[in-house]
Amino acid sequence: MPRPLAAVTAVVIVVCGLSVRALWDGPAPKYAGDALYTALIYTLVVIALPKVRPWAAAAVSVGLSWVIEFAQLGAIPAVLRPVLGSTFNAPDLLWYAVGGAVCWAAHALWLRRDTSARNL
Template sequence: MSRLPVFLAAALTVVLGVGVRLLWDGPVAKYAGDALYTVLIYTLVVLVLPGVRPWAAALTATGLSWAIEFAQLWEIPALLRPVLGSTFNPPDLLWYAVGGAAAWAAHARRLRRRPAVPEG
């Protein structure tokens, strides 16, 4: 898979995340942001490992999101709090899984729709 569409997907994810925070407040923005956080991690995994299978990228992105959430049970250095957060919130785990599942579905669909390249 070419890296350009993945890079564009990562950029779009950041724009969507910022847009959600600017347009809405409260639970909608928070949980959409959680899901998009995992989608961004997913795109970064695919950028680093372009041949990764969608299920593996989804498990990796969701697992990293969960690991970061559980790390919030301990003290996160102040410098990292804007990116990693600071307060453990159990519902976030669900929304990370939603983001991972959505990214997996989009990636798998894209791979199915891509025309086969003839060998030779």
């Protein structure tokens, strides 16, 4: 996936995450934010490694999200809490996986479409 496309996708994900939190209350925007957090990590992986396979980018993004969540069982420095969170919440682990799975599927479909277009 080209870096410019991944960069635009990252900006869209951030806008979506901020919008969901600003417009709605309750658990839905919180868990949507979790999935979007992993999606942002996914796009950052793709920006760093444009030829990365979708399964590998998904594994890294979900794994990193889970590591950050489990780190919340310990002490997160106050300066990092706005980005990394401060309270462990087990359902977040599921929503990180959802975010990674959606990104994996979208990336795999995009690669398949791109390959098909080149073969025409």
